[in-house]
Amino acid sequence: WTILTMSLLQNETASGFLGCMRDVWLDSRIVVPGLGLRSPAKQLNVKQGCSDWDRCKENPCQNRGRCVKTGWRSFSCECHRPYEGEHCLDEYVAARFGSEDLESYAVFTVEDDPGDSNTVSMFVRTRRSQGLLLVLSNTTSQYLRVWLEDGKVKVQINNFESLLGSETVSDGHFHLITVLVEPESLSLFMSAKSQGRIPIRSVLVQAGDAVYVGGLPDRRASLAFGGYFKGCIQDLRINSRRLQFYPVSVPASSYRLQSLMKVTRGCTGDDSCTNNPCLHGGVCYSMWDDFTCSCPPNTAGQRCEEVRWCELSPCPSSAVCQAHTQGFECLVNVSLRSDSHIITYRGNGKIQRYLGSISMHFRTRQQNATLLHAERDSQFITISIHDGHVVLELQGEKRTSYVYIHSLDLVNDGQWHKADFSMDSPVLQSSRWRIVVDERWEKPSVSFTASGDLDFLREDADIILGGLGPDSEGNFAGCLGLVEIGGLALPHYSEVEMNQPRPQEERFLRTSGTPDFGCWGCNVCEPDPCQNEGVCEDLFDLFKCHCPSDWDGQRCEFTLDDCASNPCVHGACRAISSGYECSCDAGYTGRRCETEVDVCARHKCSNGGTCLRGLKHYSCLCPRSTTGPFCRYPKFPVSFCGNERWNYSCFNGGNCSSVEHNCDCLPGFTGQW
Numbered sequence: 001w002t003i004l005t006m007s008l009l010q011n012e013t014a015s016g017f018l019g020c021m022r023d024v025w026l027d028s029r030i031v032v033p034g035l036g037l038r039s040p041a042k043q044l045n046v047k048q049g050c051s052d053w054d055r056c057k058e059n060p061c062q063n064r065g066r067c068v069k070t071g072w073r074s075f076s077c078e079c080h081r082p083y084e085g086e087h088c089l090d091e092y093v094a095a096r097f098g099s100e101d102l103e104s105y106a107v108f109t110v111e112d113d114p115g116d117s118n119t120v121s122m123f124v125r126t127r128r129s130q131g132l133l134l135v136l137s138n139t140t141s142q143y144l145r146v147w148l149e150d151g152k153v154k155v156q157i158n159n160f161e162s163l164l165g166s167e168t169v170s171d172g173h174f175h176l177i178t179v180l181v182e183p184e185s186l187s188l189f190m191s192a193k194s195q196g197r198i199p200i201r202s203v204l205v206q207a208g209d210a211v212y213v214g215g216l217p218d219r220r221a222s223l224a225f226g227g228y229f230k231g232c233i234q235d236l237r238i239n240s241r242r243l244q245f246y247p248v249s250v251p252a253s254s255y256r257l258q259s260l261m262k263v264t265r266g267c268t269g270d271d272s273c274t275n276n277p278c279l280h281g282g283v284c285y286s287m288w289d290d291f292t293c294s295c296p297p298n299t300a301g302q303r304c305e306e307v308r309w310c311e312l313s314p315c316p317s318s319a320v321c322q323a324h325t326q327g328f329e330c331l332v333n334v335s336l337r338s339d340s341h342i343i344t345y346r347g348n349g350k351i352q353r354y355l356g357s358i359s360m361h362f363r364t365r366q367q368n369a370t371l372l373h374a375e376r377d378s379q380f381i382t383i384s385i386h387d388g389h390v391v392l393e394l395q396g397e398k399r400t401s402y403v404y405i406h407s408l409d410l411v412n413d414g415q416w417h418k419a420d421f422s423m424d425s426p427v428l429q430s431s432r433w434r435i436v437v438d439e440r441w442e443k444p445s446v447s448f449t450a451s452g453d454l455d456f457l458r459e460d461a462d463i464i465l466g467g468l469g470p471d472s473e474g475n476f477a478g479c480l481g482l483v484e485i486g487g488l489a490l491p492h493y494s495e496v497e498m499n500q501p502r503p504q505e506e507r508f509l510r511t512s513g514t515p516d517f518g519c520w521g522c523n524v525c526e527p528d529p530c531q532n533e534g535v536c537e538d539l540f541d542l543f544k545c546h547c548p549s550d551w552d553g554q555r556c557e558f559t560l561d562d563c564a565s566n567p568c569v570h571g572a573c574r575a576i577s578s579g580y581e582c583s584c585d586a587g588y589t590g591r592r593c594e595t596e597v598d599v600c601a602r603h604k605c606s607n608g609g610t611c612l613r614g615l616k617h618y619s620c621l622c623p624r625s626t627t628g629p630f631c632r633y634p635k636f637p638v639s640f641c642g643n644e645r646w647n648y649s650c651f652n653g654g655n656c657s658s659v660e661h662n663c664d665c666l667p668g669f670t671g672q673w
């Protein structure tokens with residue numbers, strides 16, 4: 001409350017007094033409150049009393065500013081940066097750097113002596129992961145640098161101590177970045193969150209020092225710190241002093257702006273859609289310094305660059321579409337049955353990738369057959385089944401050895417199997433090869449010798465599935481699924497059989513042969529092989545007769561009666577026309593399986609292998625030149641040069657010996673080849 005003694009002047013245009021008065025005397029008479037009946041005063045919009053009125057309840061502060069009551073019916077706003085003014089309505093004008101990729105920067109001059117304890121702070125908005133934000137420099141050195149590295153803020157003092165923030169700034173949103181330089185430490189904050197703190201030698205900011213923002217006048221010096229900044233900077237301050245790019249109405253003390261190079265007012269982004277970056281008919285929508293593509297169906301990716309090929313139904317109905325990054329494959333199982341059923345493939349001449357592996361899905365009951373064969377000049381590969389094991393034979397480039405490996409597992413049980421053939425060390429020019437069956441990667445069969453890769457299959461080589469060639473023997477009978485060489489499929493469909501050609505650059509093409517699509521076995525139940533009302537079950541190229549009781553035998557041709565007395569001591573009884581037959585448990589023999597056997601008595605260790613007795617089984621100790629469960633496979637010496645099917649060149653007139661399979665050298669020459 002204040003006591004005023006005053007004279008009044010009439011002023012019709014002045015706005016009315018807002019507040020309370022009491023004990024107002026005019027001459028010697030009280031006029032206010034003067035509410036009595038005989039009061040001489042005329043009153044308009046005057047109320048009795050003097051209640052306070054919280055102005056803050058009207059939420060006068062905008063932009064999340066905090067309202068503080070400062071006395072009777074008055075308030076002030078504590079504004080959040082970058083807002084200022086009585087109601088926090090004034091915003092510092094943002095400066096746009098690098099608009100349309102121009103090289104832009106601003107320079108200010110420090111006009112006082114802030115000393116060795118300083119806070120540099122600013123709002124930064126960008127989508128670039130690098131760029132120079134700010135440099136403080138005196139006549140001799142650039143003693144403080146702030147720039148972006150991998151989307152994070154990096155601060156460097158005296159060309160030496162530096163601190164990298166932990167959070168990413170380059171997300172297209174505004175971030176408040178604060179660098180706190182104290183005499184012995186440097187700290188970095190994003191909003192209020194600390195990004196790190198390091199010890200430093202102190203730096204002194206003095207009047208006359210220059211503040212470069214967004215880049216340096218020297219282009220090469222800028223490039224050393226990520227190049228010119230592209231984005232916006234707003235409300236830049238050193239301590240409480242502003243560095244205003246564009247003045248606002250609010251009076252604030254700002255350092256002097258020395259120059260403004262190609263900086264623009266506001267913070268509009270570039271139109272990234274001008275050269276439509278969206279592929280495959282995608283529609284571009286501009287975002288701040290960025291774009292999004294609204295992609296047509298069947299495409300994806302930031303630029304709609306990925307086509308979801310399979311959604312275009314490119315495969316015949318019997319096939320399953322498999323998408324790749326560059327295209328698609330139509331997967332189908334095929335049946336190969338007769339000699340005419342070999343299929344051949346060739347590379348399309350554009351295969352660049354390294355071919356160091358083959359993978360095959362197959363199903364068969366054959367004991368011996370050729371699955372895949374290809375040759376070019378002196379190089380060849382054959383994948384086959386020998387005695388029920390899958391076998392790889394390979395002769396790569398001349399200076400590499402012949403490779404022979406067989407799987408340990410049997411694969412001719414009529415089930416699907418997958419065999420993977422690959423180089424042990426694909427980086428080497430020559431390496432051992434390995435076979436893995438049914439993805440049991442921990443149990444590979446590895447070759448003794450080393451050979452080269454399969455790059456000779458890229459072009460000008462016929463790759464044959466199902467046999468060695470047109471008039472050869474030992475053709476494959478069974479089903480084949482996906483076959484891949486170096487990850488590229490051998491497509492069972494030709495390009496014209498598909499609804500759409502495959503778009504991938506690197507392709508194998510089917511060049512001859514028409515497979516039967518789908519996997520069919522032979523019709524083993526027709527005519528019905530089971531007698532006496534046995535029911536035939538088709539087990540893929542193998543039948544099984546389910547016999548009525550009292551009947552037995554592969555075709556239900558025998559009665560069971562003779563077995564009623566359990567005549568087989570250690571074995572299973574089977575009725576035959578002449579009585580019964582015992583199939584003995586391992587380790588027993590005799591007509592009624594009554595005698596124990598010497599497991600080595602009729603061993604099958606071949607090639608001079610020694611039989612080792614076990615409890616019920618035996619194993620073979622193979623001579624050094626053979627391997628396999630029964631020593632049936634040759635373990636080729638390193639200098640192997642040929643077999644019945646293949647001869648390999650010996651150099652300098654040497655002959656490949658038909659007995660030893662080694663090179664016989666002419667006098668004066670030596671070595672493996």
Ligand SMILES: *[C@@H]1O[C@H](CO)[C@@H](O)[C@H](O)[C@H]1NC(C)=O
Pocket residue numbers: 009010011012013014015
């Ligand atoms: C009346 O008030 C107006 C505005 O407040 C002012 O410009 C003017 O000079 C005043 N007149 C007198 C007579 O004081």
Ligand SMILES: *[C@@H]1O[C@H](CO)[C@@H](O)[C@H](O)[C@H]1NC(C)=O
Pocket residue numbers: 138139140141143202203204205206
């Ligand atoms: C420039 O700043 C550095 C670091 O604060 C200081 O060592 C140097 O003496 C200053 N040079 C001048 C000319 O002020």
Ligand SMILES: *[C@@H]1O[C@H](CO)[C@@H](O)[C@H](O)[C@H]1NC(C)=O
Pocket residue numbers: 318319320331332333416481519
């Ligand atoms: C091929 O056969 C396998 C095994 O039966 C099956 O899982 C796969 O779906 C078949 N592939 C196609 C394309 O029909």
Ligand SMILES: *[C@@H]1O[C@H](CO)[C@@H](O)[C@H](O)[C@H]1NC(C)=O
Pocket residue numbers: 367368386387
């Ligand atoms: C498969 O080949 C082996 C050896 O080459 C031979 O002993 C066996 O009888 C053959 N099997 C068939 C069914 O031809």
Ligand SMILES: *[C@@H]1O[C@H](CO)[C@@H](O)[C@H](O)[C@H]1NC(C)=O
Pocket residue numbers: 642643644645646647656657658
């Ligand atoms: C390879 O050479 C040997 C020895 O000269 C010969 O007996 C054999 O028939 C040859 N094999 C082929 C496939 O030419």
Ligand SMILES: *[C@@H]1O[C@H](CO)[C@@H](O)[C@H](O)[C@H]1NC(C)=O
Pocket residue numbers: 653654655664665666667
């Ligand atoms: C290779 O075979 C030819 C013809 O049989 C013979 O003349 C020549 O001496 C043989 N070379 C060697 C090194 O045995």
